[in-house]
Amino acid sequence: MHYRPLGKTGLSVSEIGYGTWGIGGSMWIGAEEDESVRALHRAIELGVNFIDTARGYGESERIVGRVIREHPGETVYVATKVPPKNGIWPAPKGLDPAETFPGDHIRASLETSLRASGLQAFDVLQFHVWSDEWVGRGDWLETIEDLKKEGKIRFFGVSINDYQPDSVLDLVRSGHLDTVQCIYNVFHQAPEEHLLPACAQHGVGVIVRVPLDEGALTGRITPGTTFPDGDFRNKYFAGDRKSQVKQHVDALAADLGIQTDQVAEIALRYVLSQDAASTVAVGMRTVPNVERNTAVGDGRGLSPEQQVIAARHRWEKNFYPS
Numbered sequence: 001m002h003y004r005p006l007g008k009t010g011l012s013v014s015e016i017g018y019g020t021w022g023i024g025g026s027m028w029i030g031a032e033e034d035e036s037v038r039a040l041h042r043a044i045e046l047g048v049n050f051i052d053t054a055r056g057y058g059e060s061e062r063i064v065g066r067v068i069r070e071h072p073g074e075t076v077y078v079a080t081k082v083p084p085k086n087g088i089w090p091a092p093k094g095l096d097p098a099e100t101f102p103g104d105h106i107r108a109s110l111e112t113s114l115r116a117s118g119l120q121a122f123d124v125l126q127f128h129v130w131s132d133e134w135v136g137r138g139d140w141l142e143t144i145e146d147l148k149k150e151g152k153i154r155f156f157g158v159s160i161n162d163y164q165p166d167s168v169l170d171l172v173r174s175g176h177l178d179t180v181q182c183i184y185n186v187f188h189q190a191p192e193e194h195l196l197p198a199c200a201q202h203g204v205g206v207i208v209r210v211p212l213d214e215g216a217l218t219g220r221i222t223p224g225t226t227f228p229d230g231d232f233r234n235k236y237f238a239g240d241r242k243s244q245v246k247q248h249v250d251a252l253a254a255d256l257g258i259q260t261d262q263v264a265e266i267a268l269r270y271v272l273s274q275d276a277a278s279t280v281a282v283g284m285r286t287v288p289n290v291e292r293n294t295a296v297g298d299g300r301g302l303s304p305e306q307q308v309i310a311a312r313h314r315w316e317k318n319f320y321p322s
């Protein structure tokens, strides 16, 4: 496993990180805790040292804390998230930070996350939505600085609204931010335009999320794919979207001269070809997926030819239900 600096935090994080939305059992249905625990253990054995979780991911913080405690002496960094107090995703324009991230809410959420995980502190605390209108307003920054001084968090990040990569540029430039978490993948290339260069310039670590477009970039979504009742992917891949995905993935694979089951590897390498990407938080619930994905963290991006081809397959869309 290769490691990269997480901005200017001083942390060195594995190229492949662990995304734990799916194992929490809230919006993804079907994870078995025993299998999730085995998968997390295997990931740590294979060098993964960065795990992304959130207060809003059902049982995820508890499971992550359990696994971390079973690796005493091993350095594994955990980033969690504070949900907005008003419960609105994504953050619409015009909100006062007192409605979303007042200090007492941040502190209460963090305390709940610490209790749920059994951890003494989190390496990164991220706001789960962001609007640049909040820079210089509210008491959130003071609270974050106090929590750092108290040793309950080491670094501060924001996980930005889906498909709004430019919505955090003022905060990136402010110097108050340690990490940004954003969607970035073969289809959604917009972060390359402003966000990734700004993060590189200001030493802000980049945690890439949804690198496989919720499974679209694995070749496993076809018109016949079904998901369990209550799983959010029933909406994400609703209507004719599974056919659209298959067409786009087949075209990508054909252009690259690969089989569709190699698309996941190419998708992860596409993200890792950007030096500004610190770690790629891949959603994984099984040992085989962990083994396949960790093998990609070998320090190699795409070849220049593959990069040119992949770049032609940009497909900006927003399938998230809102």
Ligand SMILES: NC(=O)c1ccc[n+]([C@@H]2O[C@H](COP(=O)([O-])OP(=O)(O)OC[C@H]3O[C@@H](n4cnc5c(N)ncnc54)[C@H](OP(=O)(O)O)[C@@H]3O)[C@@H](O)[C@H]2O)c1
Pocket: 018, 019, 020, 021, 022, 052, 053, 128, 159, 160, 181, 208, 209, 210, 211, 212, 213, 214, 215, 218, 220, 264, 265, 281, 282, 283, 284, 285, 286, 289, 292, 293
């Ligand atoms: N707003 C936010 O802050 C936000 C939103 C979304 C996600 N996130 C974070 O980002 C992480 C990653 O995003 P995500 O989990 O939603 O989606 P993702 O990483 O784009 O895709 C996950 C899907 O890909 C499948 N998969 C993984 N590796 C594979 C492989 N090698 N071959 C075939 N299939 C493979 C997984 O299957 P299995 O599950 O069966 O292993 C799962 O269905 C999340 O877990 C979470 O930590 C944050």
